[in-house]
Amino acid sequence: MLMLPAHNLNASTFLLTGFPGLEPFYSWIAIAFSFIYAIVLLGNCMILHVIRTEISLHEPMFYFLAMLAFTDLCMGLSTIHTVLGVFWGFSNDISLDACIAQAYFIHGLSFTESGVLLAMSFDRFIAICNPLRYTTILTNTKVFQAGLIILLRSALSSLPVIIRLKFFHYCHHHILSHSFCLHQDLLRLACSDIHFNSFFGLVLVICTLLLDSLLILLSYILILHTVLAIASQEERLKSFQTCISHICAVLVFYIPIIGLTMVHRFGKHLSPLVHVLMGNIYILFPPLMNPIIYSIKTKQIRIRIQGIFPLKRD
Incomplete structure (x- = not known):
C-alpha cells in the first residue's frame, strides 16, 4: 500500500502511486480503469482490423490512421500492467530497469503519435490544396x-x-507520482546532476511536440485559405468535413499534454490528486477517444464497423 515506508524498498525499486486519499475506492476505480483499457484495446484493434481487411481503405489517409491506432494500442499495452496492478492491488512497486523501459516507451510513443498527426495533416493539406497530384505525391513508398x-x-x-x-x-x-513511470518523475527523485536531462528534455519537446503542433497549425491555415477560396458553399463544407476527425484527434492529443505540462511546471501547490488525474488523462484519453472519433466521424470506417456489428431493426 502507499503507506509502505521508503526504507522498506530496495534501492533500485520504486513505489507507484494511485489516487492519494481514495484507497477505499480502489476496487471501483479498478473496474473503471479496466473498462477504459478494454475500450482502448478493442477500439484500436477494430480500427486496425477494418483497415487491414477492407481493400478500399488501402490508401494514405487510412495507412496513417492505422499508424495512429497501432501507436494508441501500444500506449495502452505499455501502461496497463502497472496501472491495473496498483488499483487491483496486485503490485505497486516497479524496478528501476522496468521503470526506465516504461518511461522510454511512453515518451517515445507520444513522439510517434505527434509525428503521425503531423503526417495526417500533410495528407489533408495535399488532398485539399493539391488534389490532382495527391496520388503522385503520397505514394505507398512515401507513406x-x-x-x-x-x-x-x-x-x-x-x-x-x-x-x-x-x-x-x-x-x-x-x-x-503516478501509477506509471515518466522521465520528469524520475528526475525529481534523483540526487545526481540532472541539468543535461532537464535541458535536453526541454529541447526535445520543443523540436518534436511544439514544432509538430506549429506545422499542423500552419497546414490548417493553408487549408483554410484554400477552402475559403472555393466558390461553392457545399464544396467548402465537404472539404471541412474531411478534416474534422483529424482536428479532434489533434485536440485530444495536445490538450492533455499542455495540461500535464502546466501542472508539472506551475502546479506544485495543487493536490497530488490533480497531478495523478492529469497524468492518467495524458496516457489514456487519446487512445480511448481516437477510435471513437474515427468510428463516428469517418464514414468509411463507420460503415465497415456497422457491418461487423449490425444493428437489428424491427
Missing part, C-alpha cells in the same frame, strides 16, 4: 518512408536522456 522516419525519430530522440536515468543516484524517497 512507408514517412512512417519509418517517424518511428526512427521517436526511437532515437529520447535515448540520451532515458539511458542517463540508469546511472543516476536516487537518494530521495522512491515514491513516484
Whole structure:
C-alpha cells in the first residue's frame, strides 16, 4: 500500500502511486480503469482490423490512421500492467530497469503519435490544396518512408536522456507520482546532476511536440485559405468535413499534454490528486477517444464497423 515506508524498498525499486486519499475506492476505480483499457484495446484493434481487411481503405489517409491506432494500442499495452496492478492491488512497486523501459516507451510513443498527426495533416493539406497530384505525391513508398522516419525519430530522440536515468543516484524517497513511470518523475527523485536531462528534455519537446503542433497549425491555415477560396458553399463544407476527425484527434492529443505540462511546471501547490488525474488523462484519453472519433466521424470506417456489428431493426 502507499503507506509502505521508503526504507522498506530496495534501492533500485520504486513505489507507484494511485489516487492519494481514495484507497477505499480502489476496487471501483479498478473496474473503471479496466473498462477504459478494454475500450482502448478493442477500439484500436477494430480500427486496425477494418483497415487491414477492407481493400478500399488501402490508401494514405487510412495507412496513417492505422499508424495512429497501432501507436494508441501500444500506449495502452505499455501502461496497463502497472496501472491495473496498483488499483487491483496486485503490485505497486516497479524496478528501476522496468521503470526506465516504461518511461522510454511512453515518451517515445507520444513522439510517434505527434509525428503521425503531423503526417495526417500533410495528407489533408495535399488532398485539399493539391488534389490532382495527391496520388503522385503520397505514394505507398512515401507513406512507408514517412512512417519509418517517424518511428526512427521517436526511437532515437529520447535515448540520451532515458539511458542517463540508469546511472543516476536516487537518494530521495522512491515514491513516484503516478501509477506509471515518466522521465520528469524520475528526475525529481534523483540526487545526481540532472541539468543535461532537464535541458535536453526541454529541447526535445520543443523540436518534436511544439514544432509538430506549429506545422499542423500552419497546414490548417493553408487549408483554410484554400477552402475559403472555393466558390461553392457545399464544396467548402465537404472539404471541412474531411478534416474534422483529424482536428479532434489533434485536440485530444495536445490538450492533455499542455495540461500535464502546466501542472508539472506551475502546479506544485495543487493536490497530488490533480497531478495523478492529469497524468492518467495524458496516457489514456487519446487512445480511448481516437477510435471513437474515427468510428463516428469517418464514414468509411463507420460503415465497415456497422457491418461487423449490425444493428437489428424491427
